[in-house]
């Protein structure tokens with residue numbers, strides 16, 4: 001517990017709020033996420049889950065409230081600075097280098113993480129290491145055979161896998177997954193879930209997962225928070241949250257859980 005507090009990756013939102021005109025899409029959400037835990041964020045369509053993510057990662061500017069990472073108030077930082085501070089989001093990362101190959105994308109992400117840049121002293125000593133690590137990552141997202149394909153030419157499912165691979169290469173303190181398996185074929189889904197499982201098993205990262213599939217949530221989550229109309233409606237142990245009447249009524253009515261799953 002005390003070493004959890006000392007580890008990087010503690011993320012906190014305090015009264016985080018955003019209004020679009022008269023509509024409050026995220027309404028005073030206060031939550032703390034600890035390293036070594038996976039929190040699933042669930043709620044009906046339009047509940048504010050993606051907007052909450054956007055406020056944390058800096059894609060949207062809060063109307064009120066704060067985002068605190070590792071004790072530092074990052075509310076006023078743009079998304080890129082938040083990435084440098086340790087927040088990582090699988091969010092259309094491939095659009096950064098659409099015309100580079102799969103391998104080049106991962107290599108650049110690794111380089112940016114290790115800040116090797118163009119320091120010639122380091123280039124050769126790190127080169128083989130980089131390539132090996134990039135190959136391992138591509139293997140873990142089942143894209144090694146497509147290493148020379150241009151990122152933009154990948155089918156949708158492969159692009160999503162590459163996004164997760166790039167996120168792994170950046171290796172942030174906080175991993176944010178927004179429906180990571182959406183739009184994937186049945187045989188592609190396990191690749192991503194295995195990666196999230198492995199990440200979770202390390203128990204040193206803070207993982208946030210927006211996910212509609214309740215079987216996935218049940219298996220992976222240490223904790224569930226429920227958003228409804230932008231408000232934090234429930235927060236706690238997965239089984240208790242799922243069983244709570246308010247969740248059964250407001251959320252699970254829209255997405256029934258198979259009791260024998």
Ligand SMILES: Nc1ncnc2c1ncn2[C@@H]1O[C@H](COP(=O)(O)OP(=O)(O)OP(=O)(O)O)[C@@H](O)[C@H]1O
Pocket residue numbers: 020025043044045046047048049050051052
């Ligand atoms: N840029 C925006 N301008 C105006 N309204 C917005 C904007 N972004 C989100 N909203 C509204 O905020 C609310 C929350 O949307 P959000 O996409 O965060 O929900 P969600 O829980 O992620 O839904 P889903 O599960 O369908 O992805 C919705 O009513 C949406 O229409």
